[in-house]
Amino acid sequence: MNDRLSNPVLMKEVKLRFRSPKSFIGILFYLGAMSLFVFGFLYIMTTFDGAGSGFVNTEQSFILFTVLTYIQLALVLFITPGLTAGAISSEREKQTLGMLLTTTQTSFQIISGKLLSSIAFLLLMLISSLPIYSLVFLFGGISPLQLLLMLFYFMLTTVAIGSVGVMFSTLIRRTAVAMIATYGTMLALTAVTGFLSVFTASVSQLGSAAGQSVMAHFWASINPAVLVASLLAPGSGNILADMTGIRFPVWITYLLFYAVLIIVSVFVAVSRLRVNMKTGK
Numbered sequence: 001m002n003d004r005l006s007n008p009v010l011m012k013e014v015k016l017r018f019r020s021p022k023s024f025i026g027i028l029f030y031l032g033a034m035s036l037f038v039f040g041f042l043y044i045m046t047t048f049d050g051a052g053s054g055f056v057n058t059e060q061s062f063i064l065f066t067v068l069t070y071i072q073l074a075l076v077l078f079i080t081p082g083l084t085a086g087a088i089s090s091e092r093e094k095q096t097l098g099m100l101l102t103t104t105q106t107s108f109q110i111i112s113g114k115l116l117s118s119i120a121f122l123l124l125m126l127i128s129s130l131p132i133y134s135l136v137f138l139f140g141g142i143s144p145l146q147l148l149l150m151l152f153y154f155m156l157t158t159v160a161i162g163s164v165g166v167m168f169s170t171l172i173r174r175t176a177v178a179m180i181a182t183y184g185t186m187l188a189l190t191a192v193t194g195f196l197s198v199f200t201a202s203v204s205q206l207g208s209a210a211g212q213s214v215m216a217h218f219w220a221s222i223n224p225a226v227l228v229a230s231l232l233a234p235g236s237g238n239i240l241a242d243m244t245g246i247r248f249p250v251w252i253t254y255l256l257f258y259a260v261l262i263i264v265s266v267f268v269a270v271s272r273l274r275v276n277m278k279t280g281k
Contacts, residue, residue, distance in 0.1 A: 009113030027125055034132050065136045066232055073228055076158050077186055084165030085179035087114035107273040119162040149231050157224055160258040163265035170269040193223045201243045217244040221253035
């Protein structure tokens with residue numbers, strides 16, 4: 001049982017990544033930049049009264065939390081492809097993939113180990129920024145549930161984009177091409193879905209087509225930026241409902257779509273890893 005649950009690929013990749021000083025230097029600079037931004041924002045937004053006392057109102061605290069959230073979202077969207085798109089293709093380019101496939105590890109263990117080790121660094125960056133997020137609670141306007149929901153959906157998005165990156169890394173022989181395909185998918189899930197949601201919503205309002213309204217709601221619901229807006233301001237979901245005429249929670253569609261995306265991407269990667277081998281692993 002212990003042999004089945006263990007994943008040597010994951011342990012090796014995690015040790016190699018987190019023993020490198022570059023990983024922690026990157027986290028240091030990231031947290032340093034966020035700290036400078038937070039303290040600079042608080043200094044600018046602090047209002048002083050006649051007695052010399054300063055305070056920050058809840059509206060300004062909410063603005064700070066919103067900006068930090070979108071910074072974290074940009075981090076997830078733009079760094080994850082670079083961490084995962086070379087997971088398998090780099091092994092192929094170094095001519096070490098054949099050696100890896102001759103081990104007793106199953107295809108799922110190899111793919112899951114590569115995936116989890118690639119996104120572990122990004123998850124560490126998200127978790128390490130929690131103390132900076134906690135400064136917002138000093139001024140009010142934000143509930144702990146909002147923060148927990150943000151972290152959950154950030155992790156879901158990270159795993160989804162990471163799964164797509166590992167899938168392309170398995171299907172495509174060159175790391176550069178796999179990275180381009182992964183970044184293209186990320187742009188499709190953000191910019192393209194945003195355009196399609198606005199376009200189909202406009203068409204549905206002109207033609208009163210129910211099918212177009214459903215598609216407009218779907219394209220908007222799988223957009224990470226729309227999801228973040230719906231979690232930050234629940235009233236924004238009413239704006240989408242007024243545009244499409246469909247009152248269905250954005251977070252449910254987002255959760256189902258990205259869960260299916262993870263399953264399909266991992267399944268394709270596992271099934272194609274040993275495509276030229278006779279073994280059933």
